Amino acid sequence: MCRLVGLGWALPETTLGSAQLEVQLGLEAGWIERRTGIRSRRVLAEGEQLSSLALSAAQRALAGATRPRVDAILTCSSAPETPMPSLASRLALELGADPCLCCDLAASSAGFLHGLVVAEGLLKAGRVERVLLVAAEALSRRLDWQDRETCVLFGDGAAAALLAREPVGKPLATVEDLLWGSDGAGRDALMIGEVAAGDPAPPLTMRGKRVFLAGVRRMAEALQRLAERAELSLEALARVVPHQANARLLEALAARLELPRERFIERIADVGNLGAASLPLTLAQAAESEELVAGEEIALVAFGAGYVWSAARLRWGGESGA
Known part of the structure; x- marks a missing residue:
């Protein structure tokens, strides 16, 4: 069995409104929200780290768990701070989870569900008891801010899920x-x-x-x-x-x-x-x-x-x- 026992999320404090982008791109007022449904997005400020956002989401996912211990950390990001070492290993250090299985997955916007596939396999096989699955993106740092095809869509944020094979109490x-x-x-x-x-x-x-x-x-x-x-x-x-x-x-x-x-x-x-x-x-x-x-x-x-x-x-x- 694979059961969801904790969830957490984190967003940067800085808000970038669509109205501001419309001025920057020379678009008429309301154009972005009409085409995308997006009024604003959050972006990491200069000096802020994606790993800190991921850690905050992970801590929130673990906070409500009866047994917050983890045996594996899987992370997914299209724009990690470093291709090597993994974001997962950074989180393991910050969370005091070493030694555990750590790896990053690359599946773009499907990364979280692909990670869920891997986590379920580990749990069902009995290889681990707890898996922390974290998705974190800093896509604002990979955009051309003059390209209205992309820069009007993306923001930064992180979310995490704690998954267990045999949780204590009632899972989510x-x-x-x-x-x-x-x-x-x-x-x-x-x-x-x-x-x-x-x-x-x-x-x-x-x-x-x-x-x-x-x-x-x-x-x-x-x-x-x-x-x-x-x-x-x-x-x-x-x-x-x-x-x-x-x-x-x-x-x-x-x-x-x-x-x-x-x-x-x-x-x-x-x-x-x-x-x-x-x-x-x-x-x-x-x-x-x-x-x-x-x-x-x-x-x-x-x-x-x-x-x-x-x-x-x-x-x-x-x-x-x-």
Whole structure:
């Protein structure tokens, strides 16, 4: 079994409003929010570290756990501070978790759910008892701030989940099913390019229409398969927590599935697209605000660069005493 026993999130203090970006880019007032649903996003200030944001989210996820000990730390980020050593090893040191299994995963905006696949495998095999899964992004530091295709979308943030095989007390949720997929033909549609010796890191680039269409299609297919494998109708999925790409994509996803928009939990308006951190942050905030009801079937779905995608079905509330 893989059970969710803790959630945490963290955002930088600095807010960058869409109105400010519209002035910078020469856009008419309200253009960004109309096209993306984003009013503002949080960005790391100069001197602030992504690892500190990740640590804060991790500490919040561990704070409510009866047994905060961890045996493995998995992190996912499209723009870590250092490719080597891993962000996971930095967190292990700061949390006093050494020695434990530490590694970083690279799956773009699907990173958290891909990490959940790995964590579930470790837990089910009995290799570990507790896994800390952390998604952290500082995408504002990888943007061309004159490229309105990308700079209007992304922000910085972190979120974390503590997963256990045999938790004490009642878990937040039980992971019932996971699925994933990939299509390498889309690898050039959304990317941070290769770094040449002596050159600064290239910015994130995106072919927006291609990513939009592929994202809607692949996430819709994943949710349909998730329901079919459980012999459920889509209507039986009480809530859907999707990757927060932009509001128009979420609207198109709901329309394709013929599901009411209010079934989709959204947080994009005030944080933007947080890459791998967007889905777990949305889930953590929804749990805090008690938007999720015990016994409900909850679907999580994400799509990212590569292309890669993944989905999960959770039973919220889990099992008492597991």
